[in-house]
Amino acid sequence: MATGRSHRPATRSRGIPEATVARLPLYLRALTALSERSVPTVSSEELAAAAGVNSAKLRKDFSYLGSYGTRGVGYDVEYLVYQISRELGLTQDWPVVIVGIGNLGAALANYGGFASRGFRVAALLDADTALAGKLVAGLPVRHIDELETIVADSQVSIGVIATPAGAAQEVTDRLVAAGVTSILNFAPTVLSVPDGVDVRKVDLSIELQILAFHEQRKAGDEDRQEPDGDVPAVMPA
Amino acid sequence: MATGRSHRPATRSRGIPEATVARLPLYLRALTALSERSVPTVSSEELAAAAGVNSAKLRKDFSYLGSYGTRGVGYDVEYLVYQISRELGLTQDWPVVIVGIGNLGAALANYGGFASRGFRVAALLDADTALAGKLVAGLPVRHIDELETIVADSQVSIGVIATPAGAAQEVTDRLVAAGVTSILNFAPTVLSVPDGVDVRKVDLSIELQILAFHEQRKAGDEDRQEPDGDVPAVMPA
Protein backbone atom coordinates (compact mmCIF):
# COMPACT_ATOMS: atom_id res chain seq x y z
CA MET A 1 0.00 0.00 0.00
CA ALA A 2 1.62 3.21 -1.12
CA THR A 3 1.16 5.83 1.52
CA GLY A 4 2.82 8.96 0.19
CA ARG A 5 0.64 9.87 -2.75
CA SER A 6 -2.33 7.58 -2.88
CA HIS A 7 -3.26 8.89 -6.29
CA ARG A 8 -2.41 5.64 -7.96
CA PRO A 9 -5.82 4.68 -9.40
CA ALA A 10 -5.64 1.11 -8.14
CA THR A 11 -2.81 0.38 -10.57
CA ARG A 12 -4.17 -2.36 -12.74
CA SER A 13 -0.72 -3.45 -13.79
CA ARG A 14 -0.58 -5.13 -17.17
CA GLY A 15 -4.27 -5.88 -16.80
CA ILE A 16 -3.78 -7.82 -13.58
CA PRO A 17 -5.90 -6.36 -10.75
CA GLU A 18 -4.03 -5.47 -7.60
CA ALA A 19 -6.27 -7.76 -5.55
CA THR A 20 -5.27 -10.65 -7.77
CA VAL A 21 -1.56 -9.87 -7.46
CA ALA A 22 -1.92 -9.97 -3.70
CA ARG A 23 -3.39 -13.48 -3.89
CA LEU A 24 -0.85 -14.97 -6.29
CA PRO A 25 1.71 -15.61 -3.52
CA LEU A 26 -1.00 -17.45 -1.62
CA TYR A 27 -1.74 -19.71 -4.57
CA LEU A 28 1.94 -20.20 -5.15
CA ARG A 29 2.45 -21.37 -1.61
CA ALA A 30 -0.40 -23.88 -1.84
CA LEU A 31 0.84 -25.08 -5.22
CA THR A 32 4.38 -25.51 -3.95
CA ALA A 33 3.07 -27.72 -1.16
CA LEU A 34 1.18 -29.82 -3.72
CA SER A 35 4.25 -29.99 -5.90
CA GLU A 36 6.31 -31.32 -3.02
CA ARG A 37 3.74 -34.05 -2.57
CA SER A 38 4.08 -34.78 -6.30
CA VAL A 39 0.42 -34.05 -6.99
CA PRO A 40 0.20 -33.66 -10.78
CA THR A 41 -3.03 -31.68 -11.19
CA VAL A 42 -5.45 -29.81 -8.98
CA SER A 43 -8.97 -28.47 -9.47
CA SER A 44 -9.91 -24.89 -8.77
CA GLU A 45 -12.11 -26.13 -5.98
CA GLU A 46 -9.32 -27.99 -4.19
CA LEU A 47 -6.74 -25.27 -4.66
CA ALA A 48 -9.18 -22.59 -3.55
CA ALA A 49 -9.84 -24.52 -0.37
CA ALA A 50 -6.11 -24.82 0.31
CA ALA A 51 -5.59 -21.11 -0.25
CA GLY A 52 -8.69 -20.12 1.70
CA VAL A 53 -10.49 -18.35 -1.13
CA ASN A 54 -13.57 -18.71 -3.27
CA SER A 55 -13.05 -21.01 -6.26
CA ALA A 56 -14.68 -18.64 -8.76
CA LYS A 57 -12.33 -15.93 -7.59
CA LEU A 58 -9.36 -18.21 -8.07
CA ARG A 59 -10.43 -19.13 -11.59
CA LYS A 60 -10.92 -15.50 -12.47
CA ASP A 61 -7.51 -14.67 -11.02
CA PHE A 62 -5.89 -17.34 -13.19
CA SER A 63 -7.80 -16.13 -16.20
CA TYR A 64 -5.87 -12.86 -15.99
CA LEU A 65 -2.64 -14.80 -16.43
CA GLY A 66 -4.03 -16.68 -19.42
CA SER A 67 -5.84 -19.97 -19.73
CA TYR A 68 -3.69 -22.50 -18.03
CA GLY A 69 -6.34 -25.02 -16.99
CA THR A 70 -7.87 -28.01 -18.68
CA ARG A 71 -11.63 -28.35 -18.45
CA GLY A 72 -12.74 -31.54 -16.83
CA VAL A 73 -9.29 -32.01 -15.28
CA GLY A 74 -8.00 -28.93 -13.54
CA TYR A 75 -4.62 -27.19 -13.48
CA ASP A 76 -1.19 -28.68 -14.01
CA VAL A 77 0.56 -28.02 -10.70
CA GLU A 78 4.14 -27.71 -11.97
CA TYR A 79 3.15 -25.54 -14.88
CA LEU A 80 1.13 -23.21 -12.70
CA VAL A 81 3.99 -22.91 -10.21
CA TYR A 82 6.18 -21.82 -13.07
CA GLN A 83 3.68 -19.37 -14.53
CA ILE A 84 2.92 -17.67 -11.23
CA SER A 85 6.60 -17.52 -10.30
CA ARG A 86 7.36 -15.89 -13.58
CA GLU A 87 4.45 -13.46 -13.27
CA LEU A 88 5.59 -12.42 -9.80
CA GLY A 89 9.16 -12.04 -10.99
CA LEU A 90 10.46 -14.80 -8.76
CA THR A 91 12.49 -16.43 -11.51
CA GLN A 92 15.11 -13.80 -10.90
CA ASP A 93 17.17 -12.81 -7.90
CA TRP A 94 16.11 -9.86 -5.74
CA PRO A 95 18.89 -8.44 -3.59
CA VAL A 96 17.44 -6.83 -0.46
CA VAL A 97 18.96 -4.57 2.18
CA ILE A 98 17.67 -4.55 5.74
CA VAL A 99 18.14 -1.27 7.57
CA GLY A 100 18.00 -1.25 11.38
CA ILE A 101 19.39 -4.43 12.89
CA GLY A 102 17.70 -4.36 16.27
CA ASN A 103 15.29 -6.93 17.65
CA LEU A 104 13.14 -7.05 14.58
CA GLY A 105 15.85 -6.51 11.98
CA ALA A 106 17.87 -9.37 13.42
CA ALA A 107 14.80 -11.64 13.38
CA LEU A 108 14.18 -10.74 9.75
CA ALA A 109 17.81 -11.41 8.87
CA ASN A 110 17.53 -14.83 10.49
CA TYR A 111 14.29 -15.58 8.69
CA GLY A 112 14.74 -18.53 6.38
CA GLY A 113 11.69 -17.85 4.23
CA PHE A 114 13.56 -14.87 2.87
CA ALA A 115 16.05 -16.65 0.67
CA SER A 116 13.64 -19.39 -0.30
CA ARG A 117 11.87 -17.32 -2.95
CA GLY A 118 14.66 -15.49 -4.69
CA PHE A 119 15.05 -12.77 -2.08
CA ARG A 120 18.68 -12.55 -1.09
CA VAL A 121 19.88 -10.40 1.78
CA ALA A 122 22.58 -8.26 0.18
CA ALA A 123 23.47 -6.36 3.34
CA LEU A 124 22.48 -5.49 6.88
CA LEU A 125 22.78 -1.81 7.78
CA ASP A 126 22.65 0.03 11.06
CA ALA A 127 23.62 3.45 12.36
CA ASP A 128 24.98 2.04 15.60
CA THR A 129 28.75 1.89 15.25
CA ALA A 130 28.89 -0.60 18.11
CA LEU A 131 27.05 -3.09 15.89
CA ALA A 132 29.35 -2.63 12.91
CA GLY A 133 31.11 -5.81 11.92
CA LYS A 134 29.05 -7.97 14.23
CA LEU A 135 27.72 -11.09 12.55
CA VAL A 136 23.95 -11.50 12.34
CA ALA A 137 22.67 -14.58 10.55
CA GLY A 138 26.15 -15.04 9.14
CA LEU A 139 26.31 -11.56 7.65
CA PRO A 140 28.34 -8.66 9.01
CA VAL A 141 26.37 -5.58 10.02
CA ARG A 142 27.64 -2.62 8.03
CA HIS A 143 27.40 1.07 8.73
CA ILE A 144 24.51 3.03 7.27
CA ASP A 145 26.93 5.29 5.42
CA GLU A 146 27.79 2.38 3.15
CA LEU A 147 24.16 2.36 1.99
CA GLU A 148 24.71 4.24 -1.26
CA THR A 149 27.68 2.13 -2.31
CA ILE A 150 25.99 -1.15 -1.48
CA VAL A 151 22.76 -0.30 -3.25
CA ALA A 152 24.63 0.74 -6.36
CA ASP A 153 27.10 -2.13 -6.38
CA SER A 154 24.62 -4.89 -5.60
CA GLN A 155 21.82 -3.48 -7.75
CA VAL A 156 19.47 -3.45 -4.78
CA SER A 157 15.95 -2.33 -5.64
CA ILE A 158 14.14 -3.50 -2.50
CA GLY A 159 14.78 -2.10 0.98
CA VAL A 160 13.38 -3.26 4.30
CA ILE A 161 13.12 -0.69 7.08
CA ALA A 162 13.28 -1.89 10.69
CA THR A 163 14.56 1.25 12.37
CA PRO A 164 12.69 3.25 15.00
CA ALA A 165 9.86 5.36 13.56
CA GLY A 166 11.82 8.57 13.94
CA ALA A 167 14.54 7.43 11.57
CA ALA A 168 12.30 5.81 8.97
CA GLN A 169 11.70 8.82 6.72
CA GLU A 170 15.34 9.75 6.66
CA VAL A 171 16.34 6.20 5.82
CA THR A 172 13.65 6.11 3.14
CA ASP A 173 14.98 9.27 1.54
CA ARG A 174 18.47 7.84 1.42
CA LEU A 175 17.27 4.53 0.02
CA VAL A 176 15.25 6.26 -2.68
CA ALA A 177 18.08 8.62 -3.55
CA ALA A 178 20.39 5.63 -3.86
CA GLY A 179 18.05 3.98 -6.34
CA VAL A 180 15.76 1.73 -4.30
CA THR A 181 12.24 1.70 -5.74
CA SER A 182 10.43 -0.69 -3.41
CA ILE A 183 10.25 -0.41 0.35
CA LEU A 184 8.84 -2.69 2.99
CA ASN A 185 8.31 -0.62 6.12
CA PHE A 186 8.02 -2.10 9.61
CA ALA A 187 8.27 1.23 11.40
CA PRO A 188 4.97 2.76 12.51
CA THR A 189 5.07 5.86 10.33
CA VAL A 190 3.61 7.15 7.12
CA LEU A 191 6.39 7.40 4.57
CA SER A 192 6.51 9.98 1.80
CA VAL A 193 8.02 8.76 -1.41
CA PRO A 194 8.12 10.10 -4.95
CA ASP A 195 6.00 8.60 -7.71
CA GLY A 196 7.36 5.34 -9.00
CA VAL A 197 8.40 4.10 -5.58
CA ASP A 198 6.25 1.44 -3.95
CA VAL A 199 5.82 1.28 -0.22
CA ARG A 200 4.18 -1.54 1.65
CA LYS A 201 3.87 -1.52 5.38
CA VAL A 202 3.63 -4.13 8.08
CA ASP A 203 2.18 -2.66 11.22
CA LEU A 204 1.70 -4.92 14.20
CA SER A 205 0.07 -2.23 16.25
CA ILE A 206 -2.60 -1.53 13.66
CA GLU A 207 -3.41 -5.21 13.30
CA LEU A 208 -3.89 -5.56 17.03
CA GLN A 209 -6.12 -2.51 17.19
CA ILE A 210 -8.32 -3.87 14.42
CA LEU A 211 -8.62 -7.14 16.33
CA ALA A 212 -9.46 -5.21 19.48
CA PHE A 213 -12.24 -3.37 17.71
CA HIS A 214 -13.95 -6.58 16.67
CA GLU A 215 -13.21 -8.17 20.01
CA GLN A 216 -14.94 -5.32 21.81
CA ARG A 217 -17.87 -5.63 19.50
CA LYS A 218 -18.22 -9.35 20.18
CA ALA A 219 -18.08 -8.77 23.92
CA GLY A 220 -20.55 -5.90 23.72
CA ASP A 221 -23.09 -7.87 21.72
CA GLU A 222 -23.17 -10.53 24.40
CA ASP A 223 -23.18 -8.43 27.54
CA ARG A 224 -25.68 -5.70 27.05
CA GLN A 225 -28.85 -5.93 25.05
CA GLU A 226 -29.77 -2.24 24.95
CA PRO A 227 -30.20 -1.14 21.32
CA ASP A 228 -27.92 1.85 21.92
CA GLY A 229 -24.98 0.51 23.88
CA ASP A 230 -22.63 3.47 23.57
CA VAL A 231 -22.48 6.97 24.92
CA PRO A 232 -24.33 9.29 22.51
CA ALA A 233 -21.26 11.53 22.45
CA VAL A 234 -21.46 15.27 22.83
CA MET A 235 -18.89 17.87 21.90
CA PRO A 236 -17.15 18.99 25.08
CA ALA A 237 -16.11 22.64 24.93
CA MET B 1 -8.22 -10.63 7.14
CA ALA B 2 -10.15 -13.71 8.12
CA THR B 3 -8.87 -16.64 6.17
CA GLY B 4 -10.83 -19.63 7.36
CA ARG B 5 -14.32 -18.90 6.17
CA SER B 6 -14.29 -15.78 4.05
CA HIS B 7 -18.05 -15.75 3.94
CA ARG B 8 -18.23 -12.75 6.18
CA PRO B 9 -19.99 -10.28 3.88
CA ALA B 10 -17.57 -7.45 4.62
CA THR B 11 -18.87 -7.29 8.19
CA ARG B 12 -20.09 -3.76 8.49
CA SER B 13 -19.79 -3.78 12.25
CA ARG B 14 -22.17 -1.42 14.00
CA GLY B 15 -22.43 0.49 10.74
CA ILE B 16 -18.70 1.16 10.57
CA PRO B 17 -17.22 -0.13 7.31
CA GLU B 18 -14.26 -2.47 7.65
CA ALA B 19 -12.10 -0.17 5.54
CA THR B 20 -12.79 2.65 7.98
CA VAL B 21 -11.92 0.51 11.00
CA ALA B 22 -8.57 -0.29 9.39
CA ARG B 23 -7.80 3.42 9.09
CA LEU B 24 -8.80 4.47 12.59
CA PRO B 25 -5.47 3.36 14.10
CA LEU B 26 -3.72 5.48 11.51
CA TYR B 27 -5.71 8.55 12.45
CA LEU B 28 -5.19 7.81 16.10
CA ARG B 29 -1.44 7.71 15.66
CA ALA B 30 -1.39 11.04 13.84
CA LEU B 31 -3.70 12.56 16.44
CA THR B 32 -1.56 11.31 19.30
CA ALA B 33 1.45 13.00 17.76
CA LEU B 34 -0.51 16.26 17.50
CA SER B 35 -1.71 15.86 21.05
CA GLU B 36 1.87 15.52 22.27
CA ARG B 37 2.69 18.76 20.54
CA SER B 38 -0.33 20.31 22.32
CA VAL B 39 -2.07 21.17 19.07
CA PRO B 40 -5.67 21.93 20.05
CA THR B 41 -7.53 21.46 16.76
CA VAL B 42 -6.81 20.08 13.33
CA SER B 43 -8.58 20.32 9.99
CA SER B 44 -9.48 17.28 7.93
CA GLU B 45 -7.02 18.46 5.31
CA GLU B 46 -4.07 18.59 7.72
CA LEU B 47 -4.90 15.35 9.47
CA ALA B 48 -5.47 13.57 6.19
CA ALA B 49 -2.04 14.67 5.00
CA ALA B 50 -0.47 13.39 8.20
CA ALA B 51 -2.20 10.05 7.88
CA GLY B 52 -1.54 9.78 4.16
CA VAL B 53 -5.16 9.61 3.03
CA ASN B 54 -7.69 11.66 1.09
CA SER B 55 -9.42 14.31 3.21
CA ALA B 56 -12.89 13.48 1.98
CA LYS B 57 -12.32 9.89 2.98
CA LEU B 58 -11.21 10.98 6.42
CA ARG B 59 -14.28 13.13 6.90
CA LYS B 60 -16.53 10.31 5.80
CA ASP B 61 -14.73 7.95 8.15
CA PHE B 62 -15.31 10.29 11.07
CA SER B 63 -18.92 10.76 10.06
CA TYR B 64 -19.49 7.08 10.84
CA LEU B 65 -18.43 7.75 14.42
CA GLY B 66 -20.71 10.74 14.71
CA SER B 67 -20.21 14.42 14.08
CA TYR B 68 -17.20 15.43 16.08
CA GLY B 69 -16.00 18.35 13.98
CA THR B 70 -16.75 22.04 14.01
CA ARG B 71 -17.30 23.66 10.64
CA GLY B 72 -14.88 26.44 9.93
CA VAL B 73 -12.52 25.16 12.64
CA GLY B 74 -11.79 21.47 12.38
CA TYR B 75 -11.62 18.68 14.93
CA ASP B 76 -10.74 18.88 18.60
CA VAL B 77 -7.61 16.75 18.87
CA GLU B 78 -8.03 15.51 22.44
CA TYR B 79 -11.66 14.72 21.98
CA LEU B 80 -11.03 12.81 18.78
CA VAL B 81 -8.24 10.82 20.41
CA TYR B 82 -10.70 9.82 23.08
CA GLN B 83 -13.50 8.95 20.68
CA ILE B 84 -11.35 6.82 18.41
CA SER B 85 -9.70 5.09 21.36
CA ARG B 86 -13.09 4.25 22.74
CA GLU B 87 -14.38 3.07 19.39
CA LEU B 88 -11.37 0.78 18.92
CA GLY B 89 -11.74 -0.55 22.43
CA LEU B 90 -8.42 0.83 23.58
CA THR B 91 -9.79 2.27 26.78
CA GLN B 92 -9.60 -1.21 28.21
CA ASP B 93 -6.79 -3.65 28.76
CA TRP B 94 -6.19 -6.46 26.28
CA PRO B 95 -4.11 -9.33 27.65
CA VAL B 96 -2.26 -11.09 24.84
CA VAL B 97 -0.34 -14.35 24.65
CA ILE B 98 2.54 -14.86 22.28
CA VAL B 99 3.10 -18.44 21.17
CA GLY B 100 6.48 -19.44 19.75
CA ILE B 101 9.34 -17.52 21.31
CA GLY B 102 11.96 -17.86 18.60
CA ASN B 103 13.59 -15.05 16.67
CA LEU B 104 10.36 -13.34 15.82
CA GLY B 105 8.46 -14.11 19.01
CA ALA B 106 11.29 -12.69 21.10
CA ALA B 107 11.37 -9.53 18.98
CA LEU B 108 7.63 -9.14 19.43
CA ALA B 109 7.95 -9.64 23.18
CA ASN B 110 10.59 -6.92 23.28
CA TYR B 111 8.49 -4.57 21.22
CA GLY B 112 7.59 -1.50 23.21
CA GLY B 113 4.71 -0.39 21.01
CA PHE B 114 2.84 -3.36 22.37
CA ALA B 115 2.09 -2.12 25.83
CA SER B 116 1.63 1.46 24.75
CA ARG B 117 -1.92 1.00 23.54
CA GLY B 118 -3.48 -1.20 26.14
CA PHE B 119 -2.06 -4.46 24.85
CA ARG B 120 -0.40 -6.27 27.69
CA VAL B 121 1.67 -9.41 27.20
CA ALA B 122 0.08 -11.86 29.60
CA ALA B 123 2.42 -14.74 28.79
CA LEU B 124 5.06 -16.09 26.45
CA LEU B 125 4.57 -19.72 25.44
CA ASP B 126 6.81 -22.19 23.69
CA ALA B 127 6.95 -25.95 23.19
CA ASP B 128 10.70 -26.08 23.67
CA THR B 129 11.32 -27.23 27.24
CA ALA B 130 14.85 -25.81 27.04
CA LEU B 131 13.35 -22.34 26.83
CA ALA B 132 11.04 -22.79 29.79
CA GLY B 133 11.76 -20.36 32.56
CA LYS B 134 14.12 -18.30 30.48
CA LEU B 135 13.47 -14.58 30.71
CA VAL B 136 12.54 -12.75 27.51
CA ALA B 137 11.76 -9.05 27.80
CA GLY B 138 11.47 -9.56 31.54
CA LEU B 139 8.89 -12.31 31.27
CA PRO B 140 9.54 -16.02 31.84
CA VAL B 141 8.84 -18.31 28.89
CA ARG B 142 6.24 -20.85 29.92
CA HIS B 143 5.45 -24.24 28.49
CA ILE B 144 2.74 -24.53 25.87
CA ASP B 145 0.81 -26.93 28.09
CA GLU B 146 0.06 -24.05 30.42
CA LEU B 147 -1.85 -22.38 27.57
CA GLU B 148 -5.33 -23.40 28.68
CA THR B 149 -4.78 -22.34 32.28
CA ILE B 150 -3.23 -19.01 31.36
CA VAL B 151 -5.91 -18.10 28.82
CA ALA B 152 -8.63 -18.89 31.31
CA ASP B 153 -7.00 -17.23 34.32
CA SER B 154 -5.88 -14.06 32.55
CA GLN B 155 -9.00 -13.72 30.40
CA VAL B 156 -6.90 -13.68 27.25
CA SER B 157 -8.91 -13.13 24.09
CA ILE B 158 -6.08 -12.28 21.67
CA GLY B 159 -3.32 -14.67 20.66
CA VAL B 160 -0.24 -14.03 18.57
CA ILE B 161 1.26 -16.98 16.68
CA ALA B 162 4.99 -16.93 15.91
CA THR B 163 5.62 -20.65 15.64
CA PRO B 164 6.81 -22.44 12.51
CA ALA B 165 4.08 -22.90 9.90
CA GLY B 166 3.69 -26.58 10.68
CA ALA B 167 2.62 -25.91 14.25
CA ALA B 168 0.35 -22.96 13.58
CA GLN B 169 -2.92 -24.79 12.98
CA GLU B 170 -2.45 -26.96 16.04
CA VAL B 171 -1.66 -23.92 18.18
CA THR B 172 -4.66 -22.15 16.71
CA ASP B 173 -6.96 -25.02 17.62
CA ARG B 174 -5.72 -25.00 21.18
CA LEU B 175 -6.04 -21.24 21.48
CA VAL B 176 -9.57 -21.31 20.14
CA ALA B 177 -10.56 -24.22 22.34
CA ALA B 178 -9.20 -22.33 25.32
CA GLY B 179 -11.37 -19.32 24.51
CA VAL B 180 -9.25 -17.03 22.35
CA THR B 181 -11.37 -15.33 19.69
CA SER B 182 -8.81 -13.14 17.90
CA ILE B 183 -5.58 -14.35 16.36
CA LEU B 184 -2.70 -12.52 14.78
CA ASN B 185 -0.77 -15.00 12.67
CA PHE B 186 2.84 -14.52 11.61
CA ALA B 187 3.28 -18.06 10.33
CA PRO B 188 2.95 -18.49 6.58
CA THR B 189 -0.14 -20.69 6.59
CA VAL B 190 -3.85 -20.43 6.04
CA LEU B 191 -5.57 -21.01 9.35
CA SER B 192 -8.98 -22.58 9.72
CA VAL B 193 -11.07 -21.20 12.52
CA PRO B 194 -14.73 -21.49 13.49
CA ASP B 195 -17.15 -18.62 12.94
CA GLY B 196 -16.79 -15.87 15.47
CA VAL B 197 -13.01 -16.08 15.55
CA ASP B 198 -11.08 -13.34 13.76
CA VAL B 199 -7.76 -14.05 12.12
CA ARG B 200 -5.43 -11.44 10.74
CA LYS B 201 -2.15 -12.36 9.18
CA VAL B 202 1.18 -10.68 8.74
CA ASP B 203 3.13 -12.28 5.95
CA LEU B 204 6.53 -10.90 5.11
CA SER B 205 6.99 -13.26 2.21
CA ILE B 206 3.77 -12.19 0.51
CA GLU B 207 4.61 -8.51 0.89
CA LEU B 208 8.00 -9.03 -0.72
CA GLN B 209 6.49 -10.97 -3.60
CA ILE B 210 3.99 -8.19 -4.26
CA LEU B 211 6.83 -5.68 -4.31
CA ALA B 212 8.77 -7.94 -6.67
CA PHE B 213 5.83 -8.07 -9.06
CA HIS B 214 5.68 -4.29 -9.36
CA GLU B 215 9.44 -4.06 -9.43
CA GLN B 216 9.61 -6.44 -12.35
CA ARG B 217 6.94 -4.46 -14.13
CA LYS B 218 8.84 -1.20 -13.66
CA ALA B 219 12.05 -2.78 -14.98
CA GLY B 220 10.23 -4.38 -17.87
CA ASP B 221 8.55 -1.15 -18.95
CA GLU B 222 11.94 0.50 -19.23
CA ASP B 223 13.98 -2.26 -20.83
CA ARG B 224 11.92 -3.59 -23.64
CA GLN B 225 9.48 -1.67 -25.75
CA GLU B 226 7.77 -4.58 -27.52
CA PRO B 227 4.01 -4.42 -26.94
CA ASP B 228 4.00 -8.10 -25.90
CA GLY B 229 6.99 -8.59 -23.69
CA ASP B 230 6.24 -12.01 -22.24
CA VAL B 231 6.28 -15.56 -23.46
CA PRO B 232 2.86 -16.33 -24.97
CA ALA B 233 2.67 -19.46 -22.83
CA VAL B 234 1.58 -22.82 -24.14
CA MET B 235 0.37 -25.82 -22.23
CA PRO B 236 3.24 -28.31 -21.96
CA ALA B 237 1.96 -31.91 -21.95
Next chain:
DNA sequence: CCATCTTTGTGCACGCGTTCACAAAGACAT
Protein backbone atom coordinates in the same frame (compact mmCIF):
# COMPACT_ATOMS: atom_id res chain seq x y z
C1' DC C 1 -18.11 -41.56 -32.96
C1' DC C 2 -21.26 -40.41 -29.52
C1' DA C 3 -22.86 -39.73 -24.84
C1' DT C 4 -21.85 -38.38 -20.39
C1' DC C 5 -19.62 -36.15 -16.86
C1' DT C 6 -16.39 -32.98 -14.86
C1' DT C 7 -14.46 -28.58 -14.52
C1' DT C 8 -13.01 -24.40 -16.57
C1' DG C 9 -13.72 -19.58 -18.09
C1' DT C 10 -16.67 -15.70 -17.90
C1' DG C 11 -21.06 -12.71 -18.36
C1' DC C 12 -23.58 -10.44 -15.16
C1' DA C 13 -25.31 -8.27 -11.13
C1' DC C 14 -24.46 -6.39 -6.84
C1' DG C 15 -22.29 -4.10 -3.03
C1' DC C 16 -18.41 -1.73 -1.01
C1' DG C 17 -15.14 1.91 -1.14
C1' DT C 18 -13.44 6.13 -3.07
C1' DT C 19 -13.63 10.68 -4.68
C1' DC C 20 -15.71 14.94 -6.32
C1' DA C 21 -18.17 18.76 -5.44
C1' DC C 22 -21.15 21.59 -2.90
C1' DA C 23 -24.66 23.13 0.38
C1' DA C 24 -24.99 24.04 5.08
C1' DA C 25 -22.95 25.18 9.41
C1' DG C 26 -20.62 27.84 12.25
C1' DA C 27 -16.66 31.04 13.63
C1' DC C 28 -15.18 35.56 13.58
C1' DA C 29 -14.83 40.43 12.43
C1' DT C 30 -17.10 44.63 11.85
Next chain:
DNA sequence: ATGTCTTTGTGAACGCGTGCACAAAGATGG
Protein backbone atom coordinates in the same frame (compact mmCIF):
# COMPACT_ATOMS: atom_id res chain seq x y z
C1' DA D 1 -27.02 41.79 13.44
C1' DT D 2 -24.99 40.97 9.22
C1' DG D 3 -21.56 39.45 6.02
C1' DT D 4 -17.57 36.87 4.94
C1' DC D 5 -14.77 33.09 5.08
C1' DT D 6 -13.42 28.50 6.41
C1' DT D 7 -14.34 23.80 6.82
C1' DT D 8 -17.41 20.12 7.70
C1' DG D 9 -20.73 16.52 6.35
C1' DT D 10 -22.76 14.11 2.64
C1' DG D 11 -25.29 13.20 -1.94
C1' DA D 12 -24.13 11.20 -6.05
C1' DA D 13 -21.38 8.97 -9.51
C1' DC D 14 -18.10 5.74 -10.56
C1' DG D 15 -14.94 1.88 -10.47
C1' DC D 16 -13.18 -2.25 -8.40
C1' DG D 17 -13.85 -6.67 -6.40
C1' DT D 18 -16.74 -10.59 -5.48
C1' DG D 19 -19.54 -14.47 -6.28
C1' DC D 20 -23.38 -16.77 -8.72
C1' DA D 21 -24.60 -19.43 -12.32
C1' DC D 22 -24.02 -21.42 -16.68
C1' DA D 23 -22.39 -22.36 -21.35
C1' DA D 24 -18.57 -24.33 -23.56
C1' DA D 25 -14.61 -27.29 -23.54
C1' DG D 26 -12.57 -31.33 -23.18
C1' DA D 27 -11.69 -35.86 -20.95
C1' DT D 28 -13.30 -40.46 -20.55
C1' DG D 29 -15.87 -44.68 -21.41
C1' DG D 30 -18.54 -47.48 -24.32
